[in-house]
Amino acid sequence: MNIDQNKLNWIYKKLFTIRFFEERIKKIAKEKLVPGYLHTCIGSEAICVGVMSALNNDDWISSTYRNHGHAIAKNCELKEITSEIFGRSTGICKGKGGSMHISDFDKGMLGSFGIVAAGPPVVLGAALQEKINKGSKNSVTFFGDGAIHNGAFHEAAGLAKLWDIPMLFVCENNGYAEATATDWHLNTKNLSDISRAYDMISYRGDGNNVFEVHEITKNALIESKEKNTPIFIEFKNYRFSGQYEGDTQLYQPLEEINEAKKNDPIKIALEKAIDYKFSSIEINNLKKQALNDVEEAFKFAETQPWPKPEDSLNDVYVNYPKNLIL
Amino acid sequence: MPILTVKEAINQALVESFTNDKNVILMGEDIAGGKGREQYQGTQDAWGGPFGVTQGLLTKFGPERVRDTTIAEAGFFGAAVGAAMTGLRPIVELMYVDFAGVCFDQLMNQAAKMRYMFGGKQNVPMVVRTVVGAGFRAGSEHSQTLYSLYTHIPGLKVVAPYDAIDAKGLLLSSIIDNDPVIFMEHKRLYMTKCEVPENLKPIPLGKGRIRKKGKDITIVAIQRMNLFAEEAANLLADEDIECEIIDPRTYSPLDESLIYESVKKTGKVIIIDESNPKCSLASEISSLISENCFTDLKAPILKLTAPHTPVPFSPPMEDFYIPSTKKIIKGIKTILKY
Ligand SMILES: Cc1ncc(C[n+]2csc(CCOP(=O)(O)OP(=O)(O)O)c2C)c(N)n1
Ligand SMILES: [Mg+2]
Numbered sequence: 302m303n304i305d306q307n308k309l310n311w312i313y314k315k316l317f318t319i320r321f322f323e324e325r326i327k328k329i330a331k332e333k334l335v336p337g338y339l340h341t342c343i344g345s346e347a348i349c350v351g352v353m354s355a356l357n358n359d360d361w362i363s364s365t366y367r368n369h370g371h372a373i374a375k376n377c378e379l380k381e382i383t384s385e386i387f388g389r390s391t392g393i394c395k396g397k398g399g400s401m402h403i404s405d406f407d408k409g410m411l412g413s414f415g416i417v418a419a420g421p422p423v424v425l426g427a428a429l430q431e432k433i434n435k436g437s438k439n440s441v442t443f444f445g446d447g448a449i450h451n452g453a454f455h456e457a458a459g460l461a462k463l464w465d466i467p468m469l470f471v472c473e474n475n476g477y478a479e480a481t482a483t484d485w486h487l488n489t490k491n492l493s494d495i496s497r498a499y500d501m502i503s504y505r506g507d508g509n510n511v512f513e514v515h516e517i518t519k520n521a522l523i524e525s526k527e528k529n530t531p532i533f534i535e536f537k538n539y540r541f542s543g544q545y546e547g548d549t550q551l552y553q554p555l556e557e558i559n560e561a562k563k564n565d566p567i568k569i570a571l572e573k574a575i576d577y578k579f580s581s582i583e584i585n586n587l588k589k590q591a592l593n594d595v596e597e598a599f600k601f602a603e604t605q606p607w608p609k610p611e612d613s614l615n616d617v618y619v620n621y622p623k624n625l626i627l
Numbered sequence: 628m629p630i631l632t633v634k635e636a637i638n639q640a641l642v643e644s645f646t647n648d649k650n651v652i653l654m655g656e657d658i659a660g661g662k663g664r665e666q667y668q669g670t671q672d673a674w675g676g677p678f679g680v681t682q683g684l685l686t687k688f689g690p691e692r693v694r695d696t697t698i699a700e701a702g703f704f705g706a707a708v709g710a711a712m713t714g715l716r717p718i719v720e721l722m723y724v725d726f727a728g729v730c731f732d733q734l735m736n737q738a739a740k741m742r743y744m745f746g747g748k749q750n751v752p753m754v755v756r757t758v759v760g761a762g763f764r765a766g767s768e769h770s771q772t773l774y775s776l777y778t779h780i781p782g783l784k785v786v787a788p789y790d791a792i793d794a795k796g797l798l799l800s801s802i803i804d805n806d807p808v809i810f811m812e813h814k815r816l817y818m819t820k821c822e823v824p825e826n827l828k829p830i831p832l833g834k835g836r837i838r839k840k841g842k843d844i845t846i847v848a849i850q851r852m853n854l855f856a857e858e859a860a861n862l863l864a865d866e867d868i869e870c871e872i873i874d875p876r877t878y879s880p881l882d883e884s885l886i887y888e889s890v891k892k893t894g895k896v897i898i899i900d901e902s903n904p905k906c907s908l909a910s911e912i913s914s915l916i917s918e919n920c921f922t923d924l925k926a927p928i929l930k931l932t933a934p935h936t937p938v939p940f941s942p943p944m945e946d947f948y949i950p951s952t953k954k955i956i957k958g959i960k961t962i963l964k965y
Contacts, residue, residue: 337764388941399766399940415768450697480660480674552661610947613939
């Protein structure tokens with residue numbers, strides 16, 4: 302596979318950054334240092350980084366409550382992400398959103414939604430805009446295996462196909478929706494078969510292999526534009542994290558977790574590093590940089606000022622009489 | 628008398644209702660959770676919903692009656708309507724009230740209108756159990772109350788209990804009721820406790836409760852706001868101010884006369900609602916009082932609500948969003964000056 306050295310470095314550094322970041326989040330969640338719900342994405346790194354490595358910086362994406370990896374891979378400022386999770390005024394959403402809604406519009410993120418399957422219709426709209434305005438940005442919506450059951454996904458898929466909209470529906474099949482295993486509720490043999498109902502091209506890939514994710518995404522983006530059509534991609538991986546921090550995860554059998562660890566996306570990437578002529582020193586350097594970035598981001602966030610209570614009254618509307626908000 | 632948490636009280640009401648009537652079923656996302664998996668049958672870990680409220684039900688009553696659904700709220704809400712029309716008494720769980728958006732049609736247009744639109748021949752005896760409320764640092768899409776959204780719709784009954792005894796008694800009533808009932812559980816109240824008698828009878832819908840007697844001012848407090856109302860009343864008692872606290876408990880139907888009787892006595896009233904102000908329960912109750920107690924009022928009615936914003940995430944902003952004991956005391960003192 303032909304990937305230039307800068308991009309390779311970027312890929313490895315992002316993989317490490319997401320893993321270190323989420324491990325750090327898990328730790329402070331245990332110590333109860335941050336408020337609110339935290340959904341970490343240990344096991345999703347290759348999908349986040351692999352898809353984003355095939356995108357341009359300003360391409361559109363949508364994410365979910367499990368968004369830290371997407372935001373990091375979409376080049377959102379690590380310090381601002383962390384500050385948001387800490388609820389501070391310098392956070393990416395000024396403390397209004399929190400962990401579930403990390404999103405930077407300037408980086409092409411159209412939102413991280415707490416409502417399952419809220420993203421696909423929104424990204425459909427962005428892709429429609431690109432089509433109407435003859436723009437060139439790509440549009441990608443991320444959602445989970447659980448979201449596949451929700452009407453919003455189906456309605457967006459149907460419209461995208463009907464309107465010949467080039468966009469990618471990227472489904473992360475991590476084996477679970479909350480405490481429900483994917484296969485208990487699956488109606489089709491493979492999850493991606495669902496897209497057949499809309500006569501949509503679909504692909505399946507190993508979501509633990511960042512290079513496979515990159516390759517499938519890159520090709521799908523080209524095909525989708527050439528053929529003027531939406532494409533559905535299922536990436537299979539494993540949700541090592543619980544549904545949220547604090548989830549007992551007792552429903553995930555130990556044997557299953559241990560089996561999945563053999564395909565940990567970071568482990569796979571490290572094994573492949575040799576193919577891309579990385580020395581162990583280079584890899585360790587990238588790891589160090591990633592760890593350093595994460596440490597700095599957390600140090601930064603902890604010292605940031607809290608928003609003022611009244612700041613909550615801003616940004617409800619573009620234009621509205623202020624005195625009528627309170 | 629046994630002391631129960633709100634969570635335990637709700638679980639008890641469900642178990643009793645399941646036992647009393649084989650037509651009662653429960654549908655929702657991860658209401659059993661991991662326990663649905665065969666190798667986990669009989670083990671302690673069921674999710675029982677994200678707050679563990681329905682834990683144990685699957686083991687007691689089996690997967691035919693306790694059904695884990697896909698993330699398809701419109702689908703299983705609609706299924707509840709049909710099942711209710713044909714003989715079952717379905718209880719459906721809307722994990723957070725904020726998710727109503729994806730299935731509201733089945734409530735607003737189907738469940739609520741079935742009886743009226745088809746000439747009164749059809750009952751829809753279903754219950755929607757849902758989780759409401761701010762104060763959990765859960766952000767804009769997991770913290771709303773939306774009481775008035777449901778109360779606005781003819782055909783739906785709306786219940787929002789504060790303590791464990793009311794939670795149990797009102798849920799028992801909601802399940803035997805022949806209309807669709809929205810039963811709202813506040814996430815910050817689940818772990819609060821009170822005494823609940825062993826053989827508690829259903830508490831009728833449409834009956835409010837005087838939580839504290841007093842002669843100087845009426846506080847109408849909605850669900851969790853009873854906590855702050857009580858704190859405020861206790862502090863004001865030190866200054867010889869006697870507050871009367873009324874918890875309407877159900878909002879459709881609403882125990883209007885209980886409120887009016889109190890206002891006739893005190894002539895002064897503050898309404899506390901953690902929802903957004905516009906077209907809220909607070910504004911509804913305020914307008915009812917001004918229409919029905921005009922000559923008894925000695926001061927303007929005061930509404931204490933959240934601001935007209937979504938629920939913010941960050942603690943200082945969220946704390947500012949929720950009406951506080953301090954704001955209640957300040958409000959009461961303003962009114963008492965009249
Ligand atoms: C409309 C709606 N219903 C239910 C929920 C509660 N909920 C949050 S995450 C989740 C599971 C989603 O699973 P999946 O799509 O596989 O994503 P994953 O968490 O595995 O990334 C559920 C049911 C929600 N947020 N929105
Ligand atoms: Mg999943």
